[in-house]
Each structure stands twice: as structure tokens, then as C-alpha cells.
Amino acid sequence: MLQSAAQTYQTNQVTTATPSELTLMLYNGAIKFIKQAKSSLEDRNYAKTHEFCLKVQNILYELMSSLKKEYPISLEFDRMYEYMLRRTVEANIRKDIEILNEVEDLFVQFRDTWKEAMTLAKSQG
Template identity: 80%
Template sequence: MLHNAAQTYQSNQVTTASPSELTLMLYNGAIKFIKQAKLSLAERDYLKTHESCIKVQNILYELMSSLRREYPISGEFNKMYDYMLRRIVEANMRKSIEILDEVEDLFVQFRDTWKEAMVLAKTQG
């Protein structure tokens, strides 16, 4: 019962969120799944590690596909997302917490910068 309520709440959040809020959700989701991958890796549960890494890959694919190519900065974002994608695949293959830490740090930087940009956009109207 609680699981269904949580799923309904999460679904409502996604369907009513603005594009900027969705991007923030993707960043937060990637960080969550990287943390899960690191925990699973420490527990030597390689299947869960793999599944969490795949979820991060899917988030990166979504971020890449949502870029608006008419803005020059999109090319730079795409390069960074592509790098992160290659690194998460490598982390999954090598079972490397160090690489997971690197990708997590990049996501944290993206997320924190994105949150600041959202605040600035609201205050500047």
C-alpha cells in the first residue's frame, strides 16, 4: 500500500515538473544510483552494481537527448555527458569505486550549479 502511494507521488512529481525541475531530478537520481552502485560494490553484489550503473547510463542518455542543440553550450554539455557515460561504463566493467567517485563528483557539480541557475532564473523573473 505504501509502495503504491510512493509510486503515485513520484509519478505525479514527474508529470507536473518543469523541464528544469526534471533535469534536477535526473541529476539527483544519478547521484542516488551511483551511491547504490558503490554500496553494492562494497558488498560484492555485482549484479546490483551493474543494475545501478545501467540506471546511471540511462539517465545520461536522457540528459544527452534532451539537450537543445541550437544553444552552443549544449555541445559542451554533450561532451561532458559523453565522458561521464564512458566512465560509468568503465566503472561497471572494472568494478571501480574510484571511477564511480569521479562520476558522482561531476554529477554533484552539475546538480549544484543547476540548482543555483534555477534560483537565479526565479529571482530574475
């Protein structure tokens, strides 16, 4: 029952979120899955590491597909997401925690900057 309530809450959170809130959720999800991948890697549970890396890759694909290509900044975001995707795949293949740390750091920077931009937009709106 508790699991069902949690899933309902999460579904409601996603369906009522603004596009900027959804992006923030994706960043937070990617960070969570990278942490889980690193933990699985430390436990030598390579199947779980692979599973969590795939979740990060799927988030990156979603972020890339949501970019509005008519804005020049989107090209820069796309390049960074593509780089992070390549590095995540490489970390998964090599089972390299340092690469996962690098990708996590990039996601944290994106998330923190995004949160700051959201706050600024709210204060100006």
C-alpha cells in the same frame, strides 16, 4: 498500499515538473544510483552494481537526448555527459569505485550549478 502511494506521488511529481525541475530530478537520481552502485560494489554484489550503473547510463542518455543542439553550451554539456557515460561503463566493467567517485563528483557539480541557476532564474523572473 504505502508503496502505491509513494509511486503515485512520484508519478505526480514527474508529470507536473518543469523541464528544469526534471533535469534536477535526473541529476539527483543519478547521484542516488551511483551511491547504490558503490554500496553494492563494496558488498561484492556485482549484479546490483551492474544494474545501478545501467540506471546511471540511462539517465545520461536521457540528459544527452534532451539537449537543445542549437545552443553552443549544449555541445559542452554533450561532451561532459559522453565522458561521464564512458567512465560509468568503465567503472562497471572494472568494478572500480574510484571511477564511480569521479562520476558522482561531476554529477554533484552539475546538480549544484543547476540548482543555483534555477534559483537565479526564479529571482529574475
